[in-house]
Amino acid sequence: MKMMPLLCFVLPTVVPVYFWGETWTNAFFIPTILRYTCGINVVWSVNSFAHTFGYRPYDKSLNPRENIGVWMICVEGFHNYHHTFPWDYRATELPLYNMLTPTIVFIELMAKIGQAYDLKFVSPEIIKQRAHRTGDGTHHLWGWDDPEFTEKLKEKYGAVSHSEDRKQA
Known part of the structure; x- marks a missing residue:
């Protein structure tokens, strides 16, 4: 200070x-x-x-939200994740975004040279359980289950929904 x-x-x-x-x-x-x-x-x-603005996939009772626009501008837009899992040093559970976030890259660099240690993160199972229990239903919304990705669009682009295959099994 x-x-x-x-x-x-x-x-x-x-x-x-x-x-x-x-x-x-x-x-x-x-x-x-x-x-x-x-x-x-x-x-x-x-x-x-x-x-x-945005979604609350991990805990709908918390005000912070996931906002891809904020991420695109400031590379820190996964606020609901951060507040739901404050002990996780990462900004999100999504590996691609973790690789592109300067804060995470810096923390991992410091860990490699011994300046940061005991880095904590949440297991994927706990994340999924928490999202299912307290989320607003938008966990991993961007993709097959996105409501804007209609059946007509799927047919137009020759897309096959893997989530539908899992539901039938």
Whole structure:
């Protein structure tokens, strides 16, 4: 916490003055205050969208939601998962998204060099049980069971639903 004022306010003000000949006023208000204000507003906006729009596949009683749009912009859009399983160091159960999330990549890199250890994650069985018990029914919605992927579209693209095969078995 002691480094925050140095990294957030002092360095962004001093560097433009000494290296680029900027005035103290411009150096303080543009790269420091404007950057800080824009940064916290982006974070707050992401939190607002992640708590307002989207699905709640893991726990419908929690306000945070899964929002693919937030993920596409900030690479952190799986808020319902994060609040349902707070001890899981990953942002989601989906491996592809885990590989693309900088926070997870950084944590795993730190684990490989010994700076992070005892990383905890939730087993797939527990995730499925919890989603079935408390979710809103949208767990793994994007795919065959997506209501927007109609039978007509499946026929048009020659798609075969594997979930229908499982239901018949």
